[in-house]
Amino acid sequence: MSTSDHAAGRDQGTGRTHAVLRSTADLPAPWAAICGASVDVVQGRWDGPRGLGAADPCPDCRRLAED
Numbered sequence: 001m002s003t004s005d006h007a008a009g010r011d012q013g014t015g016r017t018h019a020v021l022r023s024t025a026d027l028p029a030p031w032a033a034i035c036g037a038s039v040d041v042v043q044g045r046w047d048g049p050r051g052l053g054a055a056d057p058c059p060d061c062r063r064l065a066e067d
């Protein structure tokens with residue numbers, strides 16, 4: 001699995017970004033990140049500026065998305 005298989009999700013409460021599976025990103029809210037956290041918005045690619053490039057990417061999602 002590569003990072004391009006994931007979308008970027010954001011937890012509005014913490015500001016942390018999480019990875020969301022592409023296959024579930026197109027479904028209606030709420031979304032679950034691959035680490036199990038819930039996210040409020042999905043906003044582009046995980047390997048883009050609003051995912052891994054954001055201020056606080058989730059370390060668990062980073063590790064899981066690279067497996």
Ligand SMILES: [Zn+2]
Pocket residue numbers: 017018019033034035036037058059060061
């Ligand atoms: Zn996460």
